Amino acid sequence: METMAGRRIIIDDTTLRDGEQTAGVVFSLAEKIRIASMLDEIGVGELECGIPAMGPDEQASVRALVDLGLNARLITWNRALISDIQASIDSGVKAVDISLSVSDQHIVHKLRKDRAWVMEQLRVALGFAKANGLYVSVGGEDASRADLDFLAELMSVARDMGADRFRYCDTLGVLDPFTMYDNIKFLRSKVDLDIEVHTHNDLGMATANALAGLRAGATFVNTTVNGLGERAGNAPLEEVVMALRHACGVETGIDTRRFVELSRYVGQASCRPVPDWKAVVGEKVFSHESGLHTDGVLKNPLNYEGFDPGEVGLHRHLVLGKHSGSQGLIHRLGELGIEVDRLEAVDLLERVRGISQRNKRPLNDGELLALCRSLPRVA
Ligand SMILES: CC(=O)SCCNC(=O)CCNC(=O)[C@H](O)C(C)(C)COP(=O)(O)OP(=O)(O)OC[C@H]1O[C@@H](n2cnc3c(N)ncnc32)[C@H](O)[C@@H]1OP(=O)(O)O
Numbered sequence: 415m416e417t418m419a420g421r422r423i424i425i426d427d428t429t430l431r432d433g434e435q436t437a438g439v440v441f442s443l444a445e446k447i448r449i450a451s452m453l454d455e456i457g458v459g460e461l462e463c464g465i466p467a468m469g470p471d472e473q474a475s476v477r478a479l480v481d482l483g484l485n486a487r488l489i490t491w492n493r494a495l496i497s498d499i500q501a502s503i504d505s506g507v508k509a510v511d512i513s514l515s516v517s518d519q520h521i522v523h524k525l526r527k528d529r530a531w532v533m534e535q536l537r538v539a540l541g542f543a544k545a546n547g548l549y550v551s552v553g554g555e556d557a558s559r560a561d562l563d564f565l566a567e568l569m570s571v572a573r574d575m576g577a578d579r580f581r582y583c584d585t586l587g588v589l590d591p592f593t594m595y596d597n598i599k600f601l602r603s604k605v606d607l608d609i610e611v612h613t614h615n616d617l618g619m620a621t622a623n624a625l626a627g628l629r630a631g632a633t634f635v636n637t638t639v640n641g642l643g644e645r646a647g648n649a650p651l652e653e654v655v656m657a658l659r660h661a662c663g664v665e666t667g668i669d670t671r672r673f674v675e676l677s678r679y680v681g682q683a684s685c686r687p688v689p690d691w692k693a694v695v696g697e698k699v700f701s702h703e704s705g706l707h708t709d710g711v712l713k714n715p716l717n718y719e720g721f722d723p724g725e726v727g728l729h730r731h732l733v734l735g736k737h738s739g740s741q742g743l744i745h746r747l748g749e750l751g752i753e754v755d756r757l758e759a760v761d762l763l764e765r766v767r768g769i770s771q772r773n774k775r776p777l778n779d780g781e782l783l784a785l786c787r788s789l790p791r792v793a
């Protein structure tokens with residue numbers, strides 16, 4: 415398997431397009447501007463920012479984003495229709511994703527057309543976009559269920575017509591990372607055209623599949639903040655970037671220290687609060703209660719933390735509850751100004767467990783202090 419060392423990976427974040435397609439999610443223009451600005455400030459290279467074909471409101475919001483003059487390239491989603499691409503041009507973007515259904519399932523049962531029709535639409539739409547000087551990603555919708563030879567043929571036509579890249583979509587999130595790797599490897603071996611991977615999380619493998627696609631040679635990857643997106647969502651920005659750093663040794667140039675701020679803001683704007691246990695940005699993913707873990711973290715955080723919480727803007731929390739051990743209790747009491755020895759801690763621990771089990775939660779400092787008053791020399 416190839417290593418990724420030294421590879422340049424470009425993130426195309428689609429929070430404002432696929433993220434907003436989450437059933438029931440709507441961003442106001444002010445929210446879109448703030449999200450786009452934050453993504454730009456932390457160094458995300460490209461933002462898929464809307465669908466001008468939807469009409470005047472969407473066009474106006476895309477135009478407002480263009481007017482911000484961000485460093486990030488703005489790209490819009492389009493069907494392979496001249497009218498969609500014209501709406502994007504009118505909205506001021508210089509880059510478009512031109513989407514075509516590429517699986518026979520979609521071609522026959524959704525579009526009710528055939529492969530020749532898809533090829534012809536590609537020629538017409540791509541020809542129009544390139545004649546207008548646009549940067550083009552050709553989006554292969556449902557690529558993961560498509561015939562690979564047909565995909566290679568379509569990519570080859572797209573490349574010859576000047577397409578800048580091909581977007582390989584696991585639209586329904588049905589791939590596993592091994593198949594993803596093989597498919598991207600195959601397409602890379604057949605056609606010299608950059609590949610962008612777009613992965614969904616229906617089987618919980620969006621991040622893994624995104625990484626597999628990149629490892630196989632894709633250079634662009636789609637993400638959304640918090641993994642928002644159709645159904646079970648897309649590959650989360652924060653997971654992809656941190657996994658690239660810590661599992662693959664690849665730096666994207668993104669300032670990860672604002673991930674939590676960004677995540678909380680998008681959670682609020684989308685009315686989809688972030689679960690405490692959400693990988694990378696959940697409030698409690700650096701909380702430790704278990705005795706052996708707490709002891710290990712106190713000795714050296716790397717014993718039980720894959721990376722420093724500060725890397726993403728989080729803080730570590732050590733809590734005392736049912737699973738605690740004496741070292742964690744001694745440490746916390748020490749912070750509260752109470753010195754206890756191991757024997758006293760073991761005795762107190764029994765009562766800590768009892769309170770935690772009765773209340774189904776960790777203890778707060780008031781409860782701890784009250785417990786300590788039962789110690790003869792503290793009372
Ligand atoms: C996988 C993805 O996420 S792709 C992005 C999908 N995003 C969205 O749908 C959100 C925004 N969508 C919209 O605002 C609207 O759906 C529009 C403006 C795109 C189209 O609206 P309408 O014309 O009213 O059609 P409607 O939404 O019902 O779509 C159905 C039609 O689109 C056709 N269609 C679907 N995909 C495509 C495509 N890639 N290219 C061309 N036509 C397509 C269907 O075959 C169907 O055509 P038919 O009515 O002739 O059978």
Ligand SMILES: O=C(O)CCC(=O)C(=O)O
Binds near residue numbers: 554556584
């Ligand atoms: O660009 C495309 O073709 C479709 C992108 C998409 O959102 C998907 O396939 O899930």
